Amino acid sequence: MAATSPTLTAERILEATEEVLRRHGPAKATVVDVARALGVSHGSVYRHFRTKTALREAVTKRWLDRTTQVLADVVADGERNPEARVREWFAVLFAAKRRKAGLDPELFATYTVLAGEAGEVVGGHVAELTGQLTEIVRAGVEGGTFTVDDPEIAARALFQATARFHDPGYAKEWEQPGVEGEFEAVVDLLVRGLRAH
Amino acid sequence: MAATSPTLTAERILEATEEVLRRHGPAKATVVDVARALGVSHGSVYRHFRTKTALREAVTKRWLDRTTQVLADVVADGERNPEARVREWFAVLFAAKRRKAGLDPELFATYTVLAGEAGEVVGGHVAELTGQLTEIVRAGVEGGTFTVDDPEIAARALFQATARFHDPGYAKEWEQPGVEGEFEAVVDLLVRGLRAH
Structure with missing residues (x-):
């Protein structure tokens, strides 16, 4: 699942978030899971979505x-x-x-x-x-x-x-x-x- | 709460059941609680309602x-x-x-x-x-x-x-x-x- 090249866009993060939610369910999915799925640090995710709540709302x-x-x-x-x-x-x-x-x-x-x-x-x-x-x-x-x-x-x-x-x-x-x-x-x-x- | 005199009717049992449900909630309320509230044996309750499910449906x-x-x-x-x-x-x-x-x-x-x-x-x-x-x-x-x-x-x-x-x-x-x-x-x-x- 680790991403190789393309720029980290909000849309790519949201796609990965949906995938993580599908796998882990809403109770267990974390921002760290999303970052891991994208092969980036969780800080990179937080640069697009400032909180876990903001990410969940956006998805x-x-x-x-x-x-x-x-x-x-x-x-x-x-x-x-x-x-x-x-x-x-x-x-x-x-x-x-x-x-x-x-x-x-x-x-x-x-x-x-x-x-x-x-x-x-x-x-x-x-x-x-x-x-x-x-x-x-x-x-x-x-x-x-x-x-x-x-x-x-x-x-x-x-x-x-x-x-x-x-x-x-x-x-x-x-x-x-x-x-x-x-x-x-x-x-x-x-x-x-x-x-x- | 123990009943003294009147005949045990279905209606009296249902009244007591509602009271027990109010106090214990649906997860915890039992037929024994209902019998206790009426001061009768649970066998007496079962003579009117053959199962706990039947009692819950009736109430x-x-x-x-x-x-x-x-x-x-x-x-x-x-x-x-x-x-x-x-x-x-x-x-x-x-x-x-x-x-x-x-x-x-x-x-x-x-x-x-x-x-x-x-x-x-x-x-x-x-x-x-x-x-x-x-x-x-x-x-x-x-x-x-x-x-x-x-x-x-x-x-x-x-x-x-x-x-x-x-x-x-x-x-x-x-x-x-x-x-x-x-x-x-x-x-x-x-x-x-x-x-x-």
Whole structure:
């Protein structure tokens, strides 16, 4: 695992941190493990991340940002109308969470622990996601298909009402039979609520 | 605490069990503790509940049933139209959960542990609650105010979409500022979804 040549960047440290977390779990992983995996001194790691907490927050943010990026593409998809984008946005979010939880349950559990410690990082992530949803809802209101008074409040309600399909606390439910039907039923009801009058 | 006279009923055993759970917590409470609190032999307790698991399930069901009963009164309230009943039903559920969690957080945590062990009891409880909701939604469809295709599917979606306001996993959120506004926004959007067309 010892690195040979390239410059020690924040991204390389975060990659190594994820690998160390995967191997040791969140309770045991240390900055020294990360430095060792990179073949550098722990001082070199601390030059990029001043504390262990800062490093853990940064790797958590990186993990969450991957989903944010995929969802931003749905928001920006001008080919689809706002209703289709709301549905697609939640479908992509649910699929991303299920994939992460299903393919690598241990890493998923590790990040769930880290996210529980990193309140501000998670708060920022949720704010980014509801901001994306607000943008879609606002486009629907402006185009006349949605009729809610306040796109921001509606977006937060949408996000909270779908928690069962993205909150890691429900990960066990995501492999139950019928979960897709449940997801569809919740999203249908919410989209009807956006349209309504 | 030793009982003097009255007949040993299932209800008396369950009362004592709750008291023992409150004092010892779910990990340490035993059938012997319950028998001691009642001043009877543990054999007498086992005549009513054949195993420790059966006793724990029964006390969990009793705890959940208290909420079911209050909600049944909302369902039966012929003075209110279906939309008002849906809103009231969730308001009563949320208030009951917050009260339980707020007044006696340790007992609430204890029952959350017990509920996690008693999958069938909880499943039955959720089925009862969504059954109640189905009844209200069906009344709304029959009266022409709601337009959903399948009241049962809509009721399940309503229940799942409001998890943040009744799932004990979110108990910490219930004391955050703004939670009432969040509750209102989610219920509003869902009720709009029931009406819509």
